[in-house]
Amino acid sequence: MGRGGLIAAALAIVAIVALFVGARYGLLLAIGLGFGVALEGLRFGFAGPWRAMILRRDPAGILAQLLAIGLVAIVAFPLLATHGAELSGAAAIACRAWHPVRARVR
Numbered sequence: 001m002g003r004g005g006l007i008a009a010a011l012a013i014v015a016i017v018a019l020f021v022g023a024r025y026g027l028l029l030a031i032g033l034g035f036g037v038a039l040e041g042l043r044f045g046f047a048g049p050w051r052a053m054i055l056r057r058d059p060a061g062i063l064a065q066l067l068a069i070g071l072v073a074i075v076a077f078p079l080l081a082t083h084g085a086e087l088s089g090a091a092a093i094a095c096r097a098w099h100p101v102r103a104r105v106r
Contacts, residue, residue, distance in 0.1 A: 001009070010033055018026025039045075049061020 014026050014030045014033070017029050046065070049065060052058045052061050
């Protein structure tokens with residue numbers, strides 16, 4: 001399957017999600033796929049800069065990662081301190097009916 005086929009398949013999946021689940025979720029899927037393809041095309045990732053540091057002794061990628069972490073902290077920590085009740089992380093609800101270890105044993 002070529003690039004055109006992959007694009008057509010992605011658009012079909014986005015359309016199916018929009019049709020069956022809702023336009024909002026179709027749009028979210030399209031945005032997520034767009035960001036994913038763009039970042040993959042730019043070879044954006046976590047391990048790449050570390051590999052460049054080890055192989056070529058190029059610290060630019062690691063410094064960029066540390067800068068990004070610092071910028072997020074500068075914004076997130078004051079928000080969490082002032083609006084702690086409104087901002088919270090996602091919490092998964094434990095399900096006792098299914099467990100990955102028990103599911104393989106049964």
